[in-house]
Amino acid sequence: MKRLLLFLPVAIVGVLFGFFFWGLNPDRDPNAIPSVLISQPAPEFDLPPVEGTETPGLSVDDIRAAGEPVLVNVFASWCVPCRAEHVVLTRLVEQDGIRLMGINYKDKPTDASNWLDELGNPYERIGSDYSGRVGIEWGLSGVPETFVIDTNGTVVFRYVGPIVDTGAVDEIMTALEQARAQAAGGV
Amino acid sequence: MIPEIGQFALMLALAAALVQSVLPILGASRGRILWMQSAIPTALVQCALLTVAFAALMRSFIVSDFTVVNVATNSHSLKPMIYKVAGTWGSHEGSLLLWALILAVFGAGVALLGRNIPAGLKARTLSVQAWISVGFLSFMIFTSNPFDRVFPPPMDGNDLNPLLQDIGLALHPPLLYLGYVGFSIVFSFAVAALIEGRVDPAWARWVRPWTLAAWVSLTGGIALGSWWAYYELGWGGWWFWDPVENVSFMPWLLGTALLHSAIVTEKRDTFKSWTILLAILTFSLSLLGTFIVRSGLLTSVHAFAVDPERGVYILGLLAVSIGGSLTLYAWRAPALEGGGLFTPISREAGLLINNLLLATATAAVLFGTLYPLFLEAITGDKISVGPPFFNAAFIPLMLPLVFLMGIGPFLSWKRADLRGALQRLKLAIGVALVFALWAWWRDTDGPVLAIIAFGLAGWLLVASAREWASRVKLGEAPFAESLRRAKNLPRAAHGMTLAHMGVAILIVGMVGSSAWKDERVLFASPGTVVEIAGYEVRFDGVARVRGPNYVSDMGSLTVFRGGEMITQLDPERRWYPVAQMQTTESAIRSTLAGDLYVTIGEPAADEASDEWTLRVLYEPFVNFLWIGTVFLVIGGFFSLSDRRLRVGAPRRTSSAPPPQATPAE
Numbered sequence: 001m002k003r004l005l006l007f008l009p010v011a012i013v014g015v016l017f018g019f020f021f022w023g024l025n026p027d028r029d030p031n032a033i034p035s036v037l038i039s040q041p042a043p044e045f046d047l048p049p050v051e052g053t054e055t056p057g058l059s060v061d062d063i064r065a066a067g068e069p070v071l072v073n074v075f076a077s078w079c080v081p082c083r084a085e086h087v088v089l090t091r092l093v094e095q096d097g098i099r100l101m102g103i104n105y106k107d108k109p110t111d112a113s114n115w116l117d118e119l120g121n122p123y124e125r126i127g128s129d130y131s132g133r134v135g136i137e138w139g140l141s142g143v144p145e146t147f148v149i150d151t152n153g154t155v156v157f158r159y160v161g162p163i164v165d166t167g168a169v170d171e172i173m174t175a176l177e178q179a180r181a182q183a184a185g186g187v
Numbered sequence: 188m189i190p191e192i193g194q195f196a197l198m199l200a201l202a203a204a205l206v207q208s209v210l211p212i213l214g215a216s217r218g219r220i221l222w223m224q225s226a227i228p229t230a231l232v233q234c235a236l237l238t239v240a241f242a243a244l245m246r247s248f249i250v251s252d253f254t255v256v257n258v259a260t261n262s263h264s265l266k267p268m269i270y271k272v273a274g275t276w277g278s279h280e281g282s283l284l285l286w287a288l289i290l291a292v293f294g295a296g297v298a299l300l301g302r303n304i305p306a307g308l309k310a311r312t313l314s315v316q317a318w319i320s321v322g323f324l325s326f327m328i329f330t331s332n333p334f335d336r337v338f339p340p341p342m343d344g345n346d347l348n349p350l351l352q353d354i355g356l357a358l359h360p361p362l363l364y365l366g367y368v369g370f371s372i373v374f375s376f377a378v379a380a381l382i383e384g385r386v387d388p389a390w391a392r393w394v395r396p397w398t399l400a401a402w403v404s405l406t407g408g409i410a411l412g413s414w415w416a417y418y419e420l421g422w423g424g425w426w427f428w429d430p431v432e433n434v435s436f437m438p439w440l441l442g443t444a445l446l447h448s449a450i451v452t453e454k455r456d457t458f459k460s461w462t463i464l465l466a467i468l469t470f471s472l473s474l475l476g477t478f479i480v481r482s483g484l485l486t487s488v489h490a491f492a493v494d495p496e497r498g499v500y501i502l503g504l505l506a507v508s509i510g511g512s513l514t515l516y517a518w519r520a521p522a523l524e525g526g527g528l529f530t531p532i533s534r535e536a537g538l539l540i541n542n543l544l545l546a547t548a549t550a551a552v553l554f555g556t557l558y559p560l561f562l563e564a565i566t567g568d569k570i571s572v573g574p575p576f577f578n579a580a581f582i583p584l585m586l587p588l589v590f591l592m593g594i595g596p597f598l599s600w601k602r603a604d605l606r607g608a609l610q611r612l613k614l615a616i617g618v619a620l621v622f623a624l625w626a627w628w629r630d631t632d633g634p635v636l637a638i639i640a641f642g643l644a645g646w647l648l649v650a651s652a653r654e655w656a657s658r659v660k661l662g663e664a665p666f667a668e669s670l671r672r673a674k675n676l677p678r679a680a681h682g683m684t685l686a687h688m689g690v691a692i693l694i695v696g697m698v699g700s701s702a703w704k705d706e707r708v709l710f711a712s713p714g715t716v717v718e719i720a721g722y723e724v725r726f727d728g729v730a731r732v733r734g735p736n737y738v739s740d741m742g743s744l745t746v747f748r749g750g751e752m753i754t755q756l757d758p759e760r761r762w763y764p765v766a767q768m769q770t771t772e773s774a775i776r777s778t779l780a781g782d783l784y785v786t787i788g789e790p791a792a793d794e795a796s797d798e799w800t801l802r803v804l805y806e807p808f809v810n811f812l813w814i815g816t817v818f819l820v821i822g823g824f825f826s827l828s829d830r831r832l833r834v835g836a837p838r839r840t841s842s843a844p845p846p847q848a849t850p851a852e
Contacts (some may be wrong), residue, residue, distance in 0.1 A: 006517040009464065013471075013509055017502065019557070022564050023484045024498040078764045080341060142767050 037155040042072075042147070043137035047127025051109035053116060058101050058127030064153040069179035070099040071172065072147040073123075074135065076107040077115035079143045081162035088163050090122040098176065102126040105135050105143050148172065150179040190255050193243025194334040197284075200236035200291070201328060203229045204320040207294075212314035212382075215307045223310035227298040230313050233320065234295035237288040244284060244333050245275045254340040257281060257333045262344040263765050265736040266352070273357035279481060279497075280333035282360060286477070287323045289368040290316070293397070297372055304393050311379035312372070319371055322504045330497050349737065349763040349770050355415035359408055363435055366405025367473040370438060372397045373445070374470035377463045378512050381519045386463060391453035394466070396827055398449060402442045403823035409435050410816035421771030421786040423804040425700065425812060428577040433556040434476030437549050441469040444545035447538050455527040455535060455600060460520040461542070467516060471509040472549070478505055484560065530602045537595040537603075544588045551580040582636055589643045589694065592687055593650030611657065612650055619646035630703055637702035644694035651687040655680070682826030689818025692811050699781070699808025711801040720805035722783055723747040724756070729787070729799055737761040739772075742787040742799065746776060758787045781807035 037043075046059035056062075063070055073089060075082040092098045102123035104112045109128060116123075129135055138147070148157035157175035159168060207229035214222025244257070248271050253259040261278040262271055276285040294316040301309055327333070376394045380386045412435070417425040426432060445465040451458040478484070478501045529535035555572045593615055597608035609616075622645030626638045656662065658680060659672040673681075707717050711726040718724075727743045739761040746753045756774035763770070776783040788800030 003517075003521060006460075006520050007514075009468070010510060010513040010517055013513055016557070017506055017510070019560055019564050020478070020484060020502055020505075021499075023560050024502060079767070080343060080345065080765070083342075 037139055037147070038158060040155055042149050042153050042155050043134070045127070045134045045137060047103065047129055047134060050104050050107075050112045050116075050126050050128040052113035053121070053126065055116075055121060055123060055126045058103065058125040060153065062125055063101060063149050064151075066099055066101075067151065068099060069148060069150050069156075069176050069183065070101055071176070072101045072103065072149055074103045074105050074138065074140060074143055074145045074147075076105045076143050077111040078107065081164075082144045083119070084164050085144055085162035086119050086122075088169060090120060092169070092172075093122040096173070099124055103134060103138075104128045104130075105140070106130065106132045146172065148175040148179060151183040189243050189246055190252070190334040190336065193240040193247075194332070196236040196239040196243065197324065197328060197334070200233050200240065200287075201321065201324040203233040203236060204291075204317045204324055207233060207317035208314050208321050210314075211310035215310040215314075220306065223306050226310050226313035226317075229317070230291070230294040230298035233317070234288075234291040237284070237291045241275070241284055241288050244281060245272060248272065248274045251344065253342075253344055254336050254338070255333075256335045256337045259337055259341050259344050263736060264343050265765075267735055269354070269357060270352045273352075276360050276364075278333075280327070280331045282364070283323065283327050283331055284333050285361065285364055286368055287320060287327060289364050290320050290323065290371055293369060293372040294320070297397070301393065308376075308379055308383060308390070308393075311382055312375045315375035315378045315382075316372060319375070319508065322508065326497075326500050326504060330500050343765070345766065349761065349766050349768045353415060353419050355411050355419070359411040359415060361408075362404050362411060363408030366401050366403075366408050366442075367435070367438060367476065369397065369401025369404055370442060370466075370470040370473050373401065373466045374512070377466035378515065381463060381512075381515050384519055384522050386452065386459040386523050388453045388456050391449045391462065395446075395449050395453065398442065398446055398466075399823055399827045402439070402446055403820055403827065405435070405439050405442060406816060406819050406823065409439060410813065410820075414813060417809070418773050418775060419770070421773050421802075423704070423706070423773070423784050423786075423802070423806060425809070428555070428572075428574050430556050431476075431480055433552050433577075434472070434479050437552050437556075438469050438472040438476065440545050440549045440552070441465060441472055444542045444549075445469050447545075448542050451535055451538050455529070457527050457529075457535070458539075458542075459523040460516075463520065463523065464516060465542075465546075467509075467512045471505075471512075472553075474505050474508060478502065479556075527601065529600070532598070532605050533603045534595065534598040534600050537591060537598050540591060541588060541595065544584050544591075548581055548584045548588075551584065552577065555580065582640070586636075586639060586643060589640075589647050589690065592690065593647050596651070596654045596683065596687075611653065615646050615649040615653060618649040619643065621645065626698070633702050637698045640694055640698045644691045644698070647691035647694070648688055651684050651691065655684040678829040679826040682822045682824070682829070684822070685825060686819050686822030689815045689822055691815075692818055693815030696808050696811030696813075696815055699811065700806040703807045705805040707801075707803045709801055709803075710798050712798045715801075717801070717803050719803050720781065720783070720807075721748060722753075722805070724783070724785065724803055726799075726801060732759070734761065736765060737763045740787065742774075742785075742801070744774070744785055746783065756783070756785050758785045760787055777810055779810060781805055782809045 042060050042063060044060050046061075047057050049055055049057035063072065071089075071092075073085075075086075089100060093100050100123050102125070104126055107128070107130065109130070112126075112128070116126075127134070138145075142160065144162050146159045146163060147155055150156050156179050157172070159172060161168075163169060163172060207226055210222050210229075211224075211226035214220070214225070244255075246252075247255045247258050248262055249268070251258065251262060251264045251271065253262075257278055257280050258274075261281070262274045266274070274281070276282045294313055297304070297309065297316070298313060304312075373394055376390070376397070380390055409432075412432070413425045416427065417423070445462065448458050448462045448465055452462045478498070481497060481501060484498070527535075555576050558572050593612065594605075594608055597603075597611060598605070619642040623638050623642030626633070626641035630637070658676060659669045661669045664672070705720050707719055709715070709717065711717070713726060713728040715726045716723050717726075723746070725745045725747065727745060729740050729742045732739045732741045739759045741757050741759045744756045744758070746756060754776050756776060758774040759772040761770045761772060762768075771786050771788070773784055773786045775785070782805070784804040784806060786802045788802060790799055
């Protein structure tokens with residue numbers, strides 16, 4: 001009996017490790033809070049253009065009026081990952097014909113326009129969210145973030161972080177195609 | 188070039204650890220002296236190589252070498268130098284390297300200083316230590332290489348989490364790791380003893396200094412973390428029962444139990460299998476901490492970047508080390524028992540209860556920490572277990588322990604005279620009542636537990652002092668005689684008194700700052716005056732200030748007491764654009780009686796630019812927490828410097844203190 005008792009610690013640890021192994025499931029995210037915006041209409045907003053650029057400003061009506069699913073990308077000149085994804089976004093616009101709208105988040109207009117001059121401007125419209133107010137309504141957790149909005153103005157997909165690797169691009173493209181298919185089926 | 192040298196040193200260290208993990212232990216079982224002695228050079232070489240690797244990584248951080256992924260993701264060229272250096276251990280990979288380095292430092296320490304340890308035990312201990320090294324080094328090389336390069340290198344780094352850019356936190360991980368990892372050598376000693384099948388008082392004496400060293404570092408590390416949380420997080424609390432705090436606290440609790448049970452093994456040749464079990468479990472909890480922080484198992488403010496592959500690897504490592512050692516324990520422990528008998532009222536019994544309470548408290552903390560995981564696994568519900576559970580489970584276990592701490596040192600080994608002990612504690616009982624009454628008078632509607640705890644703090648303070656005084660016959664003999672006695676008292680006796688008094692002081696701090704905290708939150712515009720705990724705090728406005736890698740809104744407040752200006756407080760709200768994070772920097776006016784603590788929050792509204800959210804706190808006695816910790820740490824150092832334990836010191840039997848003069852701590 002006493003000898004059996006000595007095995008108790010191992011037994012307890014065995015059970016604990018069973019739970020740990022379960023907990024390591026890669027699909028499980030203890031911090032996961034599903035994005036509240038998914039399947040919700042895009043928040044109402046109307047942002048002025050970035051001063052010093054030719055690109056018009058952005059409002060929720062512009063997104064709805066696009067007539068096809070669009071990508072809304074939140075970026076800033078001070079954000080290093082944004083620089084990394086800028087190339088990818090430009091390619092998506094030029095090669096795949098994606099409609100890209102931008103929200104310039106907490107950025108000085110001069111910095112933003114210099115940044116666009118330097119790197120090129122793939123955005124159809126850019127709203128300047130200097131105060132960060134609209135960012136709050138979009139529930140940003142950081143910059144960059146990218147949203148896919150369907151023709152009804154509903155948020156169908158959210159990507160947090162820079163779109164640089166093929167995985168991210170695939171996810172975005174899949175979401176866009178689904179939104180297009182849905183629009184075509186609905187008409 | 189330099190990162191490649193580091194990488195190479197890391198691989199060579201793994202090779203050295205592999206040799207060390209096999210050759211000495213084989214030599215010990217076959218009686219080959221040369222094989223056993225190979226543990227010494229391999230341990231030293233391993234330590235030297237890891238020092239080189241660590242230095243190489245640190246250099247990459249210092250010169251901001253962004254071709255190294257780890258530097259690019261965790262540093263920034265504008266960061267102040269001290270945080271560039273601290274960035275070395277600010278990331279998952281870097282901190283793992285620090286882990287491995289400390290592991291090797293302790294191994295080298297035993298190799299160098301443990302001259303009087305029998306060759307067989309030493310060889311086996313160092314081999315077991317090398318098993319752990321092999322596990323961690325291979326984990327690092329295969330899944331989390333700190334020297335990975337990136338091409339093309341980014342223009343600048345992503346910056347270290349600004350919350351971590353703080354002096355308290357720059358020093359917190361190394362100290363904490365010294366503690367965590369320090370218990371590894373105790374673990375290795377325990378496993379080696381199990382393999383040898385022999386635990387005796389001499390074993391306990393060899394283990395004790397390492398346990399103490401680890402315990403002191405862990406105490407310091409936890410306190411630094413707590414201090415950081417207090418002034419940096421801006422909530423005015425110092426302990427949140429966050430999973431990551433808990434995983435550092437559990438080895439501390441169990442390590443404290445180990446410290447006390449090893450005394451019984453040393454003095455009375457009993458509690459052997461229990462001491463071994465504690466040694467194994469203490470380090471197992473350290474490993475568990477490393478696992479929880481790095482696997483994303485639980486949600487916490489401290490979590491490193493999550494990677495399931497890594498989690499599985501560490502879990503495998505844990506399964507082998509913890510599962511293996513506990514199986515070995517179950518198999519070999521029956522051979523260990525025996526030793527002195529004792530009556531229910533004796534120092535042994537007191538220390539037994541101490542151990543049971545500490546172990547139960549550890550189990551309660553462990554259960555509370557992992558409960559969300561259990562529940563999610565079984566029912567799918569997501570919950571978090573907060574302070575109410577821990578306070579309800581933990582405090583009632585600690586109160587009897589504190590009571591016992593007062594009496595314990597008065598009890599003699601084998602059979603003690605409880606009545607006699609209580610007779611000598613009349614003064615302590617009186618002081619405890621005065622403390623409790625004062626606590627009740629101070630806050631009549633306050634929690635009852637606070638009154639009891641405060642009384643117990645007085646009890647412990649006086650009881651510990653009384654015990655020390657009676658040892659040196661203070662007041663009973665001429666002062667010169669007392670002084671001579673104090674000089675001759677073993678250092679460990681001073682250590683115990685200091686540490687126990689430290690706990691009493693800690694309790695004062697805990698009760699004061701949690702039960703009697705005063706808090707005001709308000710929207711303030713320039714000219715607003717807040718009255719709190721006899722202070723008048725006037726808000727004068729906010730100014731925009733620029734720092735090296737942040738911009739800050741700095742509030743300015745003037746503090747008056749009785750119409751006289753006392754001081755100026757400037758709390759800040761900093762925005763780190765690179766890391767995209769907001770931090771609060773509290774402003775504190777510290778006095779022994781309490782801290783006046785101010786933080787500034789969001790502007791009340793976007794339009795009203797001069798209206799700000801202001802939090803003003805008064806935390807009575809909060810500084811006693813840090814003072815108590817200093818007592819604990821100094822007490823630990825005193826014990827550590829006891830001649831009986833001094834590592835590597837030649838035995839001088841002539842001047843060694845008589846065994847009955849050795850205290851419980």
